[in-house]
Amino acid sequence: MSVIYNRVALIGLGLIASSMFWAIKRAGVANEVTGYARSEATRDTARRIGLCDAVYDSAAEAVEGADLVVLCVPVGAMAQVAKDIAPVLKRGATVSDVGSVKGAVIDAVAPHLPEGVHFVPAHPMAGTEHSGPESGFAELFDNRWCLIVPHGADDTATAQLEAFWQALGANTERMDVAHHDQVCAVVSHIPHLIAYTMVGVADDLNRVSDQEVIKFSAAGFRDFTRIAASDPTMWRDVFLNNKDATLEILGRFTEELFALQRAIRTGEGDQMFDYFTRTRAIRRGIIEAGQDTDAPNFGRANAKS
Amino acid sequence: MSVIYNRVALIGLGLIASSMFWAIKRAGVANEVTGYARSEATRDTARRIGLCDAVYDSAAEAVEGADLVVLCVPVGAMAQVAKDIAPVLKRGATVSDVGSVKGAVIDAVAPHLPEGVHFVPAHPMAGTEHSGPESGFAELFDNRWCLIVPHGADDTATAQLEAFWQALGANTERMDVAHHDQVCAVVSHIPHLIAYTMVGVADDLNRVSDQEVIKFSAAGFRDFTRIAASDPTMWRDVFLNNKDATLEILGRFTEELFALQRAIRTGEGDQMFDYFTRTRAIRRGIIEAGQDTDAPNFGRANAKS
Numbered sequence: 001m002s003v004i005y006n007r008v009a010l011i012g013l014g015l016i017a018s019s020m021f022w023a024i025k026r027a028g029v030a031n032e033v034t035g036y037a038r039s040e041a042t043r044d045t046a047r048r049i050g051l052c053d054a055v056y057d058s059a060a061e062a063v064e065g066a067d068l069v070v071l072c073v074p075v076g077a078m079a080q081v082a083k084d085i086a087p088v089l090k091r092g093a094t095v096s097d098v099g100s101v102k103g104a105v106i107d108a109v110a111p112h113l114p115e116g117v118h119f120v121p122a123h124p125m126a127g128t129e130h131s132g133p134e135s136g137f138a139e140l141f142d143n144r145w146c147l148i149v150p151h152g153a154d155d156t157a158t159a160q161l162e163a164f165w166q167a168l169g170a171n172t173e174r175m176d177v178a179h180h181d182q183v184c185a186v187v188s189h190i191p192h193l194i195a196y197t198m199v200g201v202a203d204d205l206n207r208v209s210d211q212e213v214i215k216f217s218a219a220g221f222r223d224f225t226r227i228a229a230s231d232p233t234m235w236r237d238v239f240l241n242n243k244d245a246t247l248e249i250l251g252r253f254t255e256e257l258f259a260l261q262r263a264i265r266t267g268e269g270d271q272m273f274d275y276f277t278r279t280r281a282i283r284r285g286i287i288e289a290g291q292d293t294d295a296p297n298f299g300r301a302n303a304k305s
Numbered sequence: 306m307s308v309i310y311n312r313v314a315l316i317g318l319g320l321i322a323s324s325m326f327w328a329i330k331r332a333g334v335a336n337e338v339t340g341y342a343r344s345e346a347t348r349d350t351a352r353r354i355g356l357c358d359a360v361y362d363s364a365a366e367a368v369e370g371a372d373l374v375v376l377c378v379p380v381g382a383m384a385q386v387a388k389d390i391a392p393v394l395k396r397g398a399t400v401s402d403v404g405s406v407k408g409a410v411i412d413a414v415a416p417h418l419p420e421g422v423h424f425v426p427a428h429p430m431a432g433t434e435h436s437g438p439e440s441g442f443a444e445l446f447d448n449r450w451c452l453i454v455p456h457g458a459d460d461t462a463t464a465q466l467e468a469f470w471q472a473l474g475a476n477t478e479r480m481d482v483a484h485h486d487q488v489c490a491v492v493s494h495i496p497h498l499i500a501y502t503m504v505g506v507a508d509d510l511n512r513v514s515d516q517e518v519i520k521f522s523a524a525g526f527r528d529f530t531r532i533a534a535s536d537p538t539m540w541r542d543v544f545l546n547n548k549d550a551t552l553e554i555l556g557r558f559t560e561e562l563f564a565l566q567r568a569i570r571t572g573e574g575d576q577m578f579d580y581f582t583r584t585r586a587i588r589r590g591i592i593e594a595g596q597d598t599d600a601p602n603f604g605r606a607n608a609k610s
Contacts, residue, residue, distance in 0.1 A: 076574075125521060125523065126523075129585075129588060144523065145520065145521055145523070147521075179513075182513055183513050183517055183518075183521060184521075186506075186507050186510060186513050186518060186526070187507070187517075187518055187521045187522055187525065187526040188521075188525040188526065189525075190503065190506075191503060191525035191526050191528070191529055192525050193562075193565060194499055194503060194529075194562070195525075195528075195584075196565070196580060196581055196584050197558060197561045197562045197565060198495065198496060198499060198558065199584040199587050199588070200561055200580055200583065200584055201491075201495075201554065201557045201558050201561050202491050202492070202587070203583065203584070203587055204557070204561075205491060205557075208484075208487055208488050208491050210587065210590065212488055212492075213488075213491060213492055213587070214587065214590045215450065216430060216450055216452075216488060216489075216492045216493075217492055218430065218431075218449065218450070220492060220493040220494075220496035220497050220500075220532050221491070221492040221493065221496050223496070223500075223528040223529070223531060223532055224496055224499075224528070225584075225587060225588040226528060226588065227525050227528055228581075228584040228585070228587070228588060229584065229585045229588030229589070230581075230585075232577075232578050232581035232582045232585065233578065235577070235581050236574050236577045236578045236581060237574075239568075239569045239577055240569070240572055240574050240577075243569060243570070243572075246569055247566065247569060247570060249506065250562075250566055250569075252506045252509070252510075253502060253503065253506050254559065254562065254563075254566075256502045256505055256506050256509075257498075257499070257502045257555075257559065258559075260498060260501070260502060261552065261555055261559075263544075264544045264545070264548060264551055264552060264555075265548070265552060267545055267548075269381075269541050269542075269545055272537075272540070272541045272544055272545075273537050273538065273541045275501060275505055276501055276533075276535075276537035276540050276541060277537045278505065278508065279500075279501050279504040279505055279508070279530075279533040279534065280434075280533070280534045280537065282504050282507070282508055282515065282518070282519070282530060282533070283434065283504070283530040283531065283533060283534030284534070285515065285519045
């Protein structure tokens with residue numbers, strides 16, 4: 001695989017950035033990767049485990065001479081980072097990110113970027129329930145989708161970033177900002193919010209203990225808890241920064257839920273049956289799209305589940 | 306493994322019953338297994354694939370001489386089955402079931418059972434998104450929980466059923482009726498309802514297509530869809546028959562959801578952060594309880610996901 005960017009700077013060194021580093025090395029698409037994290041402990045850990053070729057004590061130092069700068073910090077921190085690095089950005093460099101929302105990121109970052117710098121926001125839709133510099137691994141993005149939201153950037157810079165993410169294992173797709181935030185509200189943000197709520201409710205009950213919930217969790221609850229274990233900082237910032245789309249989908253959700261609640265209260269069996277039948281088709285669609293397996297238990301070994 | 310029941314009758318031949326048959330054979334805990342299903346097509350399929358040692362054209366014939374009768378029909382069908390088999394039940398036989406709710410099952414079945422028959426309702430907490438006589442497999446219950454809800458049955462009959470389910474691979478636990486329905490509302494029924502709702506909402510949107518939802522579903526949505534593909538008949542009957550516990554948990558859930566919605570609308574970041582941090586602990590509890598793995602993606606191979 002040939003080099004796509006000579007020097008890549010990763011600002012923020014959590015799960016995504018660390019995985020990017022290992023995937024970049026695996027693919028050989030950069031000659032050098034620099035890194036910066038706000039916390040000294042994180043920088044020390046990164047140096048200790050060989051994460052990045054060089055870890056700097058300021059974002060500006062990390063970004064100097066970089067051809068690609070990727071902001072891997074929580075959305076709420078992006079404006080400050082953009083201000084810090086703007087004076088140092090090389091002309092012709094590409095600035096990108098990995099945030100789960102795009103409107104707010106663009107609003108936070110774009111005003112600070114100088115002329116001659118390409119801004120190509122991106123969103124690799126991948127993650128695990130772990131955080132931090134030691135949580136990354138090269139395969140995280142394999143066969144995942146990375147949404148590319150070019151913001152006034154020319155086609156060459158956009159295509160270059162697409163090639164980069166494809167080399168890291170992802171499938172890419174271009175999307176405009178508003179549509180991105182809508183899609184993600186549906187497929188990611190609201191599911192996470194709902195999972196958080198369900199786990200919170202289960203935790204609060206008096207007559208059913210946490211131990212019982214945990215013990216019998218394979219019954220359906222477990223699927224919720226995986227996504228409810230995601231990084232709290234990241235998710236707080238997602239909901240603070242994708243407010244409109246989130247509230248819209250949430251409103252729809254509660255409408256549907258109340259309709260089903262009424263069907264339950266009044267014993268409307270047919271209505272429920274029709275509803276449940278319809279949702280099965282969507283599941284089949286997902287399996288056919290190759291996004292999952294219908295092997296029992298997602299194909300996970302039965303040993304401990 | 307020694308024989309626990311000489312003859313077992315399975316009434317209803319779907320996923321659970323068919324899996325029980327294969328698990329019974331694997332364990333060698335019965336000398337003979339008879340079967341009955343209401344649909345002729347199902348009975349033909351069962352005979353064709355060797356499901357059960359003998360398949361009869363009526364429940365009464367299947368139950369004759371049986372030491373254990375397991376009702377594997379939807380909860381809504383149980384009363385009629387109980388009436389049909391009551392005249393034929395052998396004195397000293399055990400009648401059990403596999404329903405996901407217990408209060409309604411007991412109300413439906415107990416009144417019809419004659420003196421001298423042990424009634425030990427049970428609930429194996431296992432399943433896949435598939436249905437029908439061909440969907441069963443012996444390993445379905447391995448390391449799963451089977452809740453035992455003895456209803457006036459003596460300890461010998463109860464212990465015998467527990468040994469049976471353990472031989473089929475399950476862990477067993479005794480629980481009273483009301484508590485069973487509460488626990489299951491939390492760990493299973495409401496998660497399923499919520500998953501159904503989320504999938505239904507996603508299907509209904511105008512600006513985000515089904516194809517996009519399906520395509521980007523690994524982002525969190527996928528975890529919902531697995532449980533939203535469950536059997537519509539079974540689930541309709543669950544909600545019709547566990548109304549009180551369901552509505553109670555649903556009420557709690559909507560309270561929490563509205564509280565989070567308000568936090569989003571008003572930008573209460575700290576409140577969200579605290580809430581999300583708390584839920585992470587529950588997830589950790591599940592992993593420690595051995596009910597799941599924290600390998601990325603539940604340890605599923607990355608090839609197609």
